[in-house]
Amino acid sequence: MKESIVKKVSVHTLKCPLIMPFTISSGSHKELENLLLKIELSDGTIGWGEAPIASHITGETIEKSAKNLRDFSHKIIGADIKNYLALLVKAEEFFEKNRSSLFAVQTAVMDAFCRFMAIPLWKLYGNKVSLGSTDITIVIGSEKDAFDFSLKMRARGFKIFKIKVGIDFDEDIKRVIAVKKxxxxxxxxxxxxxxYSAKETISFISxxxxxxxxxxxxxxxxKKEDYExxxxxxxxxxxxxxxxxxxxxxxxxxxxxRxxxxxxxxxxxxxxxxLRAREIRQLAMAKGVxxxxxxxxxxxxxxxxALHFSMGSGGFDFLDLDTPYFLSAGVMSYDKKIISSSGIYNIGLVKKGIGAVPAKVYK
Ligand SMILES: [Mg+2]
Structure with missing residues (x-):
């Protein structure tokens, strides 16, 4: 048997309590509960992907996503990982209505391929930049919590603060002022x-x-449909x-x-x-967006x-990749220098694949 053949695919869960509830105007995460997809090649190479389940935003559920992932697994057993592009396309057709699982499959495929080739994922995107600073989110909560958390994260070195608003107009304004203070x-x-409505937004900004x-x-x-x-x-x-x-x-x-x-x-x-993320990036850049x-x-x-993609291909103005900072425990093993305590990532340090591997594996 060739060494690059997909031999086994399995679905696992990933759970971790958060340091605080991650509350936004449409709902809240009390803990991280996601799915993991593991792809094993015939030479023993392993690739991992994660399906982030945000039911209050996308309507996707753990149960349905796990079932979809298991159903899809059978379709890629025996495939050659070197044909990764064909696998990405196949996944796109299958997971049209379950995008977090699509992401899990596509990243697990890329991780397995890049580990097999012994290259980091960013290399495939062109290696434009390797260092990036993420914002830190100020979730919806009290004015005092917003102030205290901002102060704490500023002391750690964060310089960009993304404030979640949208629950109560006056309270939101107070929180924004508190953070700025x-x-x-x-x-x-x-x-x-x-x-908000467009009108409310204008008064908020003024x-x-x-x-x-x-x-x-x-x-x-x-609102989602309010393109005007x-x-x-x-x-x-x-x-x-x-x-x-x-x-x-x-x-x-x-x-x-358009x-x-x-x-x-x-x-x-x-x-x-x-695949579509690449297409959208190019379209947006061509339009100067x-x-x-x-x-x-x-x-x-x-x-x-996401970092390999954005840093590797370049052109991103704002990095909003801070959820690892909300995890109360380490769930992945990786080179420690890749992630700093102040929101700076150095993806250039990844030597193979995505560069993170689950520390513990659950059934
Ligand atoms: Mg958003």
């Missing part, structure tokens, strides 16, 4: 996760401007208006780009998978896969 010299991003606060990024201020609102705000505001929930498919994105309807796109590998790389609730495994 704690981290005067830092950049502020806002993410409303669909909660209100915080009175306190000298001009956010660099305003993510998904309006996004276009209006993108023209009206100096801040980059970044579509996240509104950019869930290639069609959504091309629609917005109409010059948005000033930024949040590419999440969990929404698009690897800003790019953010984001994520769901993910461990270092999925986070690194």
């Amino acid at each position: 704690a981290v005067k010299d830092c950049s502020i991003y806002l993410d409303a996760n669909c909660a 209100e915080i401007k009175k306190y000298g606060i001009v956010p660099e990024v305003l993510e998904q201020p309006v 609102g996004l276009a209006f705000l993108s023209k009206k505001l100096k801040t980059a208006v970044v579509a996240d929930e509104s950019a869930y498919s290639l069609d959504d994105v091309s629609h917005m780009l 109409k010059n309807g948005v000033s930024g796109i949040n590419i999440k590998m969990t929404k698009f998978g690897l 800003k790019l953010m790389i984001g994520q769901m609730m993910e461990s270092q495994l999925a986070t690194f896969a």
